[in-house]
Amino acid sequence: MERIVTGDQMQLLDKYTIEEMGVPSLVLMERAGLSVFEAIKKEGFSLNKILILCGSGNNGADGVVLARLLHLAGYCTDVCILGKPEKFTKEMQKQIDIGKNYGISFVKSFHISEYTVIVDAVFGVGLSREITGNLKEIILELHKFQGKIVAVDIPSGICSRTGKILGCAVKADLTVTFAYGKTGLFLYPGAEYAGKVVIADIGIYAKPEILPKPEIFTYTKGDLKEIRRKRDGNKGSFGKILLIAGSKDIFGAAYLSGMAAMKTGAGMLKICTHKENKVLFSCFPEAMLLCYEDDENITKELSEGFQWADVIGIGPGIGLGKQAESLLDTVLSQGTKPLVIDADAIGMLKGRTEQLKNYPNEVILTPHLGEFSRLTDISIKKWKENPIKITQEIAKTLSVVLVCKDARTVISNGDKNIYLNLSGNDGMASAGSGDVLTGMILSLLAQGKDGLKAACLGVYLHGAAGDLAAKRKGRAAMLAGDLIDAAGQILDEV
Numbered sequence: 001m002e003r004i005v006t007g008d009q010m011q012l013l014d015k016y017t018i019e020e021m022g023v024p025s026l027v028l029m030e031r032a033g034l035s036v037f038e039a040i041k042k043e044g045f046s047l048n049k050i051l052i053l054c055g056s057g058n059n060g061a062d063g064v065v066l067a068r069l070l071h072l073a074g075y076c077t078d079v080c081i082l083g084k085p086e087k088f089t090k091e092m093q094k095q096i097d098i099g100k101n102y103g104i105s106f107v108k109s110f111h112i113s114e115y116t117v118i119v120d121a122v123f124g125v126g127l128s129r130e131i132t133g134n135l136k137e138i139i140l141e142l143h144k145f146q147g148k149i150v151a152v153d154i155p156s157g158i159c160s161r162t163g164k165i166l167g168c169a170v171k172a173d174l175t176v177t178f179a180y181g182k183t184g185l186f187l188y189p190g191a192e193y194a195g196k197v198v199i200a201d202i203g204i205y206a207k208p209e210i211l212p213k214p215e216i217f218t219y220t221k222g223d224l225k226e227i228r229r230k231r232d233g234n235k236g237s238f239g240k241i242l243l244i245a246g247s248k249d250i251f252g253a254a255y256l257s258g259m260a261a262m263k264t265g266a267g268m269l270k271i272c273t274h275k276e277n278k279v280l281f282s283c284f285p286e287a288m289l290l291c292y293e294d295d296e297n298i299t300k301e302l303s304e305g306f307q308w309a310d311v312i313g314i315g316p317g318i319g320l321g322k323q324a325e326s327l328l329d330t331v332l333s334q335g336t337k338p339l340v341i342d343a344d345a346i347g348m349l350k351g352r353t354e355q356l357k358n359y360p361n362e363v364i365l366t367p368h369l370g371e372f373s374r375l376t377d378i379s380i381k382k383w384k385e386n387p388i389k390i391t392q393e394i395a396k397t398l399s400v401v402l403v404c405k406d407a408r409t410v411i412s413n414g415d416k417n418i419y420l421n422l423s424g425n426d427g428m429a430s431a432g433s434g435d436v437l438t439g440m441i442l443s444l445l446a447q448g449k450d451g452l453k454a455a456c457l458g459v460y461l462h463g464a465a466g467d468l469a470a471k472r473k474g475r476a477a478m479l480a481g482d483l484i485d486a487a488g489q490i491l492d493e494v
């Protein structure tokens with residue numbers, strides 16, 4: 001598990017380290033400059049001539065430290081200060097004075113074609129508004145640069161909280177960020193502007209209790225070790241899933257969800273679907289079936305299913321008709337086990353939010369942003385302006401674990417910990433990917449994880465499977481079904 005912070009949170013952590021722990025700001029800055037110096041050398045960029053662009057704040061001061069270190073190491077380095085002298089922080093003034101003592105080269109103008117690397121130390125987490133005027137022109141000019149661009153902490157122009165472009169932004173090949181990844185480096189479009197992100201330890205410290213809320217975290221491959229199989233387990237120990245999925249002409253969604261559940265370790269699966277999907281049996285004999293005909297009332301059979309199952313899933317491919325509504329109502333009124341609601345079933349939740357809140361066990365909702373927007377009347381644009389806060393608020397209002405699926409999926413149970421997912425790629429933006437995710441989350445729930453854990457691990461595994469499938473098949477050619485085998489391999493590896 002790794003922590004991610006917003007720029008505001010980072011500023012509080014800097015302040016705490018300086019004021020409460022007593023580490024001088026200049027010491028942190030020296031480590032910041034040194035970590036960029038090391039990262040640039042490690043990357044193997046051609047370092048014939050380097051230009052460092054600095055703002056007036058402490059991001060600029062990091063840039064001047066870097067210039068001194070490069071100069072001392074014998075690299076031909078120019079510094080151009082773009083910020084106004086009257087705005088210099090005391091650290092920036094100090095670094096300029098030190099830099100002059102060391103004889104580093106300060107230039108007033110430059111031609112980008114003379115340089116092989118340009119370092120962006122104009123704005124860091126202190127960027128507070130849109131970039132305009134002359135600075136904007138300079139940043140847009142950098143888009144034509146043929147060499148490599150390195151951003152200090154965050155590319156200038158990217159909002160460190162939302163990843164939005166404020167006026168214009170530097171497009172970096174490498175971003176060296178300090179202490180923790182910033183949300184703006186991972187949310188789009190910021191993620192695209194950041195290039196490769198390296199996180200450098202510079203000695204920031206904060207007691208857990210002073211960490212500003214909400215705390216944001218992400219998983220990496222090692223976290224999947226939590227999905228352990230018991231050596232002495234039997235099919236009962238790995239959980240029983242009742243999956244209500246598919247409808248008259250839709251068979252694939254039930255198949256993909258069910259297969260994903262079984263192939264990520266669930267013990268038993270019963271699929272409740274329309275009779276016409278019986279063909280499912282022939283290619284998926286491991287699943288049990290509970291079939292209904294047009295307009296048939298299967299409340300009694302479903303109730304028995306609820307007793308039998310450890311977890312319930314509803315939604316993939318069930319359609320939006322009367323029969324689907326009746327299935328959802330039965331689940332909400334009679335189900336008692338942990339529940340995953342996806343796809344079409346989310347569309348039918350509008351007007352049923354009271355039932356949802358009264359459900360006697362954990363509920364996980366997995367909307368993509370279109371479904372989220374239709375359910376909440378919050379536009380996708382608005383969500384993207386504050387994904388962390390909005391996901392947390394809606395999860396709290398609905399009393400659910402909310403999985404807002406996007407290129408960067410955000411998960412919250414309304415509490416202070418928010419999950420931001422960093423695995424996955426655009427090859428997953430193809431039909432059926434969401435169905436596969438539902439199956440994986442159900443499987444982890446069935447294996448005993450709580451709702452938040454099952455959702456976060458499921459989303460991470462799903463994305464990691466997408467990354468492996470992309471390597472094997474290519475992002476354009478991979479299919480949702482490819483995620484299932486890839487996930488199995490990843491689980492086996494960890």
Ligand SMILES: NC(=O)C1=CN([C@@H]2O[C@H](COP(=O)(O)OP(=O)(O)OC[C@H]3O[C@@H](n4cnc5c(N)ncnc54)[C@H](OP(=O)(O)O)[C@@H]3O)[C@@H](O)[C@H]2O)[C@@H](O)CC1
Binds near residue numbers: 123125126128132153
């Ligand atoms: N704290 C520490 O000791 C450490 C900090 N560290 C480093 O410092 C960075 C944070 O430094 P910071 O807080 O000084 O802010 P920074 O990003 O340099 O920008 C502020 C300046 O930009 C200006 N400005 C803002 N928006 C603008 C706009 N659109 N257009 C024009 N101007 C604009 C703003 O002006 P103002 O808003 O006051 O008018 C102010 O002058 C952090 O990312 C990390 O790199 C590390 O070394 C570790 C130790």
Ligand SMILES: Nc1ncnc2c1ncn2[C@@H]1O[C@H](COP(=O)(O)OP(=O)(O)O)[C@@H](O)[C@H]1O
Binds near residue numbers: 367426427435
């Ligand atoms: N560009 C992307 N990068 C990473 N993950 C993505 C991207 N696009 C889509 N995904 C993931 O793929 C899944 C798509 O789900 P969904 O839209 O419900 O698909 P479907 O309804 O076709 O099954 C989500 O888990 C989403 O996070």
Ligand SMILES: [K+]
Binds near residue numbers: 059123152154155
């Ligand atoms: K920067």
